Amino acid sequence: MKLRRLGLISYALTCFSLQASEEKEEMVTIEIDRIRTDILTRTDNLLIDTFADATDPYLEGYIQALIDVHYYEYQVVVIVKNHKVYLANLPNNDLLSESIISFVDDLPGVESVEVADLSEAEEEAREAYVEQPRLNGIWFPQSTVLFAPLIADPRQPVNSVAVRWGDRVIGHDVAAISLGDDFPIFRWLNVFRCEGDLQIGIEAGIWSVFNYSDSLGQGRGWCELINTDYLIAIPVTYALNSWSFRLRIYHISSHLGDEFLCNHSEFLKHRRNPSMEAIDFFSSYQASSHLRLYFGPGVILHRDPSFNMKTLYVQYGAELRVFGSKLYYHRLYGTPFFAIHVENWQVRDWNFDVSMKLGYEISKLQGVGRKMRIYVEYHDGYSYEGQFFKKRTEYGGIGLSWGF
Incomplete structure (x- = not known):
């Protein structure tokens, strides 16, 4: 009887160990997929993994914040419409402008990047919810x-x-x-x-x-x-x-x-x-x-x-x-x-x-x-x-x- 009980206990522990091993392997697989996703995108710059379901204002705010971190002194303006990014007020320096465009184009959820000029109506609408810095120098x-x-x-x-x-x-x-x-x-x-x-x-x-x-x-x-x-x-x-x-x-x-x-x-x-x-x-x-x-x-x-x-x-x-x-x-x-x-x-x-x-x-x-x-x-x-x-x-x- 004791041998039978020991056998049942040993069998239960074996099953638990196999289940734990399978769960650990599944967690490792999930982690590898997550790392692979991070590597292939610039999620190191973002607080969330994807912008696929994000609204345009939400995406616009994040991209504007990222540009301000790296290129603050140039006062670049970001507008997002249907996940298409429009950049205005780029610096009059081709090397810097290309660098900013490339930086935004690398971000996940961005379908395209175009250079645009703001109309007076767009500038007034934007000033209603965005405070733009006014810098003469830095x-x-x-x-x-x-x-x-x-x-x-x-x-x-x-x-x-x-x-x-x-x-x-x-x-x-x-x-x-x-x-x-x-x-x-x-x-x-x-x-x-x-x-x-x-x-x-x-x-x-x-x-x-x-x-x-x-x-x-x-x-x-x-x-x-x-x-x-x-x-x-x-x-x-x-x-x-x-x-x-x-x-x-x-x-x-x-x-x-x-x-x-x-x-x-x-x-x-x-x-x-x-x-x-x-x-x-x-x-x-x-x-x-x-x-x-x-x-x-x-x-x-x-x-x-x-x-x-x-x-x-x-x-x-x-x-x-x-x-x-x-x-x-x-x-x-x-x-x-x-x-x-x-x-x-x-x-x-x-x-x-x-x-x-x-x-x-x-x-x-x-x-x-x-x-x-x-x-x-x-x-x-x-x-x-x-x-x-x-x-x-x-x-x-x-x-x-x-x-x-």
Whole structure:
């Protein structure tokens, strides 16, 4: 009898265990489906999973709130009719406008996105239930810079680390590190008759190179700090539709590394100080969502007497981005890019100096905002390292950068 009771108890526990296992497996399946749904939509931005049954005013309010979080300073207006989204008051900046449209188009429940102008009746009806901010400008804008950085420029203030090979001036094996950023201070909105955005900011950058070979060390140097350059600049930028402009005044100074000077005492007698103050003006044209072109002349206003620098220079280049796609799992955007930057300096007899980068960039918002880039590079022209500025060199490398 006892054995029979034990058998019944054992059978009941087995059935309960199997049922619990089936329920757990079903819960895991449901969770996997939910995660898959979240990955394939931008529900990380939303408080509910779908807007399929939401009313137009409800959907309109959510989208307006999301845009205000990411693009508050541009006062974009959202109108929803039959789950079709109409965006008005987009910024007069094609790159930003495309980024906002793409952001809204990714949201679940949105059937289409169109750009529209509000009629007077629509504006009055909207003001009845929406209080719109009235801004003439904004302190410390967060979304992006108005003049995008020049990717292939060797002296673009950005955070990066790279390894180079083949440099016959600094050394065959070189590590290059930079720290820099463009910090926007104040942005005026809808400036001048064409109603573009005007911004003033501050730029700062540091570039250091380390020699890991012995091309300059004569058996005494390994991992030498060769040179460090410092830059401080005040850029004033203006953006309108496909155009952006930058007027910048800057100071740059250069300093040979202590390890290099210890290993090369002869440079103590021939020390030069290639410091200067200069001003440049760049124009950038976003020809399409894939291609950007830019050009700018510069004038050296003052230089240190120990390092002769003639007055003029020009810089120009292009950036191509193709085959961009959404990385659904991480909710990011990935885009391959190719960039070329060319310089001609009077002090170098107007000879060509060419830098190229090929790589892949990742960003949270399409086209704008902070990014990370991994790239291979090739440089054919002159060294940028302090008093070696007039010496020809050629090298390749691989690097990682982060910033705008």
